[in-house]
Amino acid sequence: DQQVKQNSPSLSVQEGRISILNCDYTNSMFDYFLWYKKYPAEGPTFLISISSIKDKNEDGRFTVFLNKSAKHLSLHIVPSQPGDSAVYFCAANPQGAQKLVFGQGTRLTINP
Amino acid sequence: ETGVTQSPTHLIKTRGQQVTLRCSSQSGHNTVSWYQQALGQGPQFIFQYYREEENGRGNFPPRFSGLQFPNYSSELNVNALELDDSALYLCASGESYTGELFFGEGSRLTVL
Numbered sequence: 001d002q003q004v005k006q007n008s009p010s011l012s013v014q015e016g017r018i019s020i021l022n023c024d025y026t027n028s029m030f031d032y033f034l035w036y037k038k039y040p041a042e043g044p045t046f047l048i049s050i051s052s053i054k055d056k057n058e059d060g061r062f063t064v065f066l067n068k069s070a071k072h073l074s075l076h077i078v079p080s081q082p083g084d085s086a087v088y089f090c091a092a093n094p095q096g097a098q099k100l101v102f103g104q105g106t107r108l109t110i111n112p
Numbered sequence: 113e114t115g116v117t118q119s120p121t122h123l124i125k126t127r128g129q130q131v132t133l134r135c136s137s138q139s140g141h142n143t144v145s146w147y148q149q150a151l152g153q154g155p156q157f158i159f160q161y162y163r164e165e166e167n168g169r170g171n172f173p174p175r176f177s178g179l180q181f182p183n184y185s186s187e188l189n190v191n192a193l194e195l196d197d198s199a200l201y202l203c204a205s206g207e208s209y210t211g212e213l214f215f216g217e218g219s220r221l222t223v224l
Contacts, residue, residue, distance in 0.1 A: 004154075032210045043116070043202055043215030044155065051210070089154050093211030098143060099168050100211055102154030 003027045004092050006103035014111050019077040021106050023090030026071060030092035034100070035064060035075045038087045047088075048075070080110045115139065118203050118216035126224050130191045133219045135203030137184040143167070144186045145213065146178060147202040155202055161186060190221075198223045 005024045013019045025033075031052050036044035050057040050064045050073070057064050063076045077084055090103040115138035125131050137144045143162045147155035157170035161180035175191040184205075190197055200220050204213040 006154075034211050036215075041217065043204075043217050045215070046212045049210050049212060091154075091211065096209040096211075097160075097168065098145065098206060098208075098211050098213065099157050099160055099170070100145075100147075100155070100213065101157070102147075104152070104154050 002104075004090055004101050004103040006088075006090055006106050008106050009104070010107040010109070012109045012111060013080050015082060016079045019075075019080045019084065019108055019110070021075045021077075021088050021090070021108065023073050023075075023103055024071060025073075025092055027092065027094065027101075028071070029094055030101075031095050032093040033064070033066060033073050034091045034093065035062075036089045036091060036102075038089065038105070044089060077108075082110050082112060084108060085110045116203060116205055116214050116216040118201075118219050120219055121217065122220045122222075124222045124224060125193050127193055127195060129193050129223075130189065131193060131221060133188040133190075133201050133203075133221070135186045135188070135216055137186065137203070137205035138214050139184055141184065141205035141207050141214075143205060143207060144180055144184075145204045146186075146188045147204065147215075148172075149200040149202060149218070150196075151199070158188070158201075193223045195223050197221060 034049040035047040091100040145160040146158040159169040180186040206213040
């Protein structure tokens with residue numbers, strides 16, 4: 001039972017353009033949604049989060065959008081930079097419990 | 113630097129053996145969680161400890177057990193290893209209601 005899904009295993013984007021990573025979820029009880037970024041041989045690092053009561057959160061080049069009716073969220077990175085090449089995980093936090101439910105990840109490659 | 117360190121970074125065991133993985137959490141964080149990340153998948157929640165007591169468990173059998181110590185260190189023990197236990201094991205700590213966690217680099221376990 002995959003409660004959080006990232007249907008695109010990989011995404012390739014040209015440097016300077018917008019990267020859009022997508023995530024779908026099934027559980028309406030999730031309080032917060034988060035994006036983590038992972039480089040090889042490193043642990044995931046927190047990128048940005050959004051509360052279930054909001055529909056947008058922005059932090060510099062990163063913006064997360066939440067569509068509760070569609071149970072869908074997306075991460076926009078603009079402009080994309082080579083250092084953004086990594087695996088991105090969408091995660092959901094049920095009721096503040098810190099017991100994160102992760103998607104399968106999307107490998108983002110930024111081409112120069 | 114996240115302040116979460118794990119050891120060992122890599123290890124190889126044979127089926128049926130037992131393994132202990134160690135983690136040193138970020139100072140001040142009373143909550144530590146362990147995740148299993150199989151190849152090509154997102155991290156999966158194993159269990160969480162809060163002030164030295166188990167505070168929630170994911171869909172993992174009892175042969176996965178843990179300990180948390182007062183000095184912000186913790187252990188993950190796996191008995192009767194199976195081939196499918198081969199994965200990256202991640203330790204994470206955090207105190208944020210939103211679910212922002214600080215992850216270690218992980219211990220990569222290979223079971224032969």
